[in-house]
Amino acid sequence: MTAPSQLTLEGLLPQLEVVRKDFPILERSVAGGLPLVYLDSANTSQKPQCVIDAMVDHLERHNANIARAMHTLGAEATEAFEGGRDKVAAFLGAPSRDEVIFTKNASEALNLVASTLAFRGPRQVGEGDEVVITEMEHHSNIVPWQMLTERTGATLRWFGLTDDGRLDLSDIDELITERTKVVSFTWVSNMLGTINPVAELTRRAHEVGAIVVVDASQAAPQLPIDLQAMAPEERPDAVVFTGHKVVGPTGIGVLWGSRALLEELPPFLGGGEMIETVRMERSTYAPIPHKFEAGTPPIAEAVGLGAAVDYLRDLGLDDVRRHEHALTAYALDGLATVPGLTVLGPLDAEGRGGAISFEIDGVHPHDVAQVLDARGIAVRAGHHCAKPAHARFGVQSSTRMSSYLYTTPAEIDALVEGLHYTRSYFKLD
Amino acid sequence: MTAPSQLTLEGLLPQLEVVRKDFPILERSVAGGLPLVYLDSANTSQKPQCVIDAMVDHLERHNANIARAMHTLGAEATEAFEGGRDKVAAFLGAPSRDEVIFTKNASEALNLVASTLAFRGPRQVGEGDEVVITEMEHHSNIVPWQMLTERTGATLRWFGLTDDGRLDLSDIDELITERTKVVSFTWVSNMLGTINPVAELTRRAHEVGAIVVVDASQAAPQLPIDLQAMAPEERPDAVVFTGHKVVGPTGIGVLWGSRALLEELPPFLGGGEMIETVRMERSTYAPIPHKFEAGTPPIAEAVGLGAAVDYLRDLGLDDVRRHEHALTAYALDGLATVPGLTVLGPLDAEGRGGAISFEIDGVHPHDVAQVLDARGIAVRAGHHCAKPAHARFGVQSSTRMSSYLYTTPAEIDALVEGLHYTRSYFKLD
């Protein structure tokens, strides 16, 4: 176990040591007895006991298939599953619970929108149409749009990045035009940490009649989201996130879409649950949300995700945001003490999420991560599924530390110390 | 708790009462104190403690994202996840572990094949081509093919059913022709219980160069499957099943596809994990299995599924099959004592799975299920996602009992008694 941090920072979650007790994995030791310092939360978050318990209780006492089962267990399972939807709707401030679609992860949610836009319907994308993304997207928000544009003959365009890792909006008027049918971008970059101007971009896209898809995979864990409070012209048409990054389970993601959009999109996957009636010749489809949920959904996972977003709301997303912000500022200061270290992305904690990618002259990211791992510190090394953003900065890979609500300043200290040690290990001093 | 059954039948699993202890939910009481009699396993199976524990251990001690994470937890999570793939490959007797693709459920697996057959590639389906299914399919093996044929201009055709609920193969020569590109059918019907002649149909389809997709959602739980032992010409090209019906978790399904087929099919969903390299202009894709696994996969679920198929293999699929067979025969005898009851599907337990759908003159299936539920007995009422098969028999819905490896003869007795009671409750005597 980590010794309780001596250090406290303005803005940290109150009772941080108590919060840490909610996460059983943080008691683990690694690398032959060292306390685990988990700084890979942008990759996946750890799970509090209440999420695990909710799933176990479901599996041990209420497991049944949903909707179609009319017996007691079936009614309980249906209520638990749909209760998960209600909680996610509340978490997002969604105008309607029916606008919350469960997918298997954020990637499927993005593919759902991109794939169905290729099908016949009022929003069908075709030759001459343009889809606009950005150079800082996760591969999951690039490849689906490449596939859509390749398959339909539409054109893919993108915003470039400034040297300090923000969107380069200087050519926005050339990029967002009447030809633009979709604008899709990440709310918070998983590599650079940049927080993008959702309201502004959405307003501009809506002015030309384009739909806006926002990848909130990194935003949902750390920023309060309130869709209902957004001005309609600044509210995206679709927002996606993934369960495992918001202290929830794997196997579940969320697509929120406005009713207007979801009703216009044709169905994605066909099968049980998403139909109204089926004849061999033809089928008709159920209304949303079921229209987009073919087959047995991730039931225990929806129960776990419901518990997860409730856990975050209980802590308070504003407080989580403040915590992340305090740690990010502290980490940026600490990293600046490491010779030869360059941060990729904005250098001020303001307007920045909690993922910090960096390079160290003379040591490859894998080697950094390996030496840190031997000290019990888990960071990510590689391209973080953001190859184009790495290419933009002329690097092939980077090391990324990402904190979360359970991270302590002492863990940041351990990282910084570990980086100094890494340099000396590779004889760079 | 149920009193231990007085009755034993030839063929039941040895130590059935011990096996039942593996399933915590079977200790539950429902309907104000009655023991749970769970006869809805074709809808979803219950989970043994070892599956739940494997998932909990993963979440509490080894949780991390896979492949991309190089730290200790990441290596452990990757090994656990890929270990799940190895176990599933062994469960199916798959020629290669790389041919096992994890999806979110069986429905997604079927959609994966049907969707990618619409894309450019050596197997692309187009106008003039035909896809052949059957009238006894689950909606999840109907709607994807309707979508494929509607979108490509191909034609959907199907095998009809005989009065006793078997495939009517009399027009096989008109149905399977050189125009046939795909033949897709269920191994075991979830409504009628019928076991279909996989080898024969596959051979015929291969003779005309069609690919064969087998929906093993109901077969995998109860029949031993050994793909490697099949003659190549009788081995389907793709076999799918779903985690939650083989005592595994929700949120995971399996597509096994021959390497030849999987290499010919274009990718389905785009995103992280499924790429080789990504540039803004174009991406290249990873080899199988990752090519078809976009985004963070169901990691904890793969761990649970691995534990589940190992549990089934430990019991022995031959023994499970014998157990199901003994109970099915016993149930068919019991149901025959209920006046006005008609079984839909084959009447002999031979060549039949464990799901038995029936009608009772004068009582609607919902009402049957409701009265049984008040006695603690869980069965399914409705169309069981097989509307066309119901239509074929001129009924709109039916009641279905489905046993599994934990079912006792005493539970069948309780059902039969409950059905007699239902008739008297609705004053049919």
Added chain:
Amino acid sequence: MNDLDALYQEIILDHYKNPHHAGLRDPFEAEVHHVNPTCGDEVTLRVHVADGTVADVSYDAVGCSISQASASVLTDLVIGKPVEEAMAVHETFLALMQGKGQVEPDEDVLEDGIAFAGVAKFPARVKCALLSWMAWKDATTQSLEAQS
């Protein structure tokens, strides 16, 4: 009375065995077809509105005792009533069904419909009870639109 008997009250079983106003009739302005996708219950329902009054409701329904009896009770309650009043009855019935067993039924408004109070405790059956009521509201709205 246990929950099951509260669900299957005599009144419900009587309407089920002898449904009132069953069958499809002319004249009508709107015909709708509603389905409960989870269980497959179906109803085809016609509405005839004349002079602002629900002049006729006719239907062809396949389904369980609850859904059949509910269609029968619906027609008893709305035929002959001014549309506005009938809509108010609809609201009252809806509130009863969605009340999870906590709403006290008003016999003056719902007549035989109060027998459905027991259904509200069975979430899976509420949809059965509401199927024809939803169809009726839909068809009535369409009838009014067709006339205007």
Added chain:
Amino acid sequence: MNDLDALYQEIILDHYKNPHHAGLRDPFEAEVHHVNPTCGDEVTLRVHVADGTVADVSYDAVGCSISQASASVLTDLVIGKPVEEAMAVHETFLALMQGKGQVEPDEDVLEDGIAFAGVAKFPARVKCALLSWMAWKDATTQSLEAQS
């Protein structure tokens, strides 16, 4: 020696800092480009086979110390060897890497390559060590095909 020091042996770090035979050279019969999709390491590698002998192996690699050092050691080991013998070295190296730390390295065959024994205990790094070896096998096979 702890695991980390076993991984980063002096020999490896030396090859990393001063890679042998680096750069792309003519002549060659086959050039391949291999990528480790999970981490992004890349190698472009050329093989020149003459008279059944690996006459030259040249490469341009971006990656970690393990993958770079491994490319360097590879070239030392295979250049100048008859193709068959070089393939045997490849097999030996592969067996060592996949041995989970249980295989005793043969210094006579692997020379500096025995320094990679420590890598076998780090499953995530085995792919780094094998990247250029896989590329070499691929390119050599293509070279032979090109010549026949």
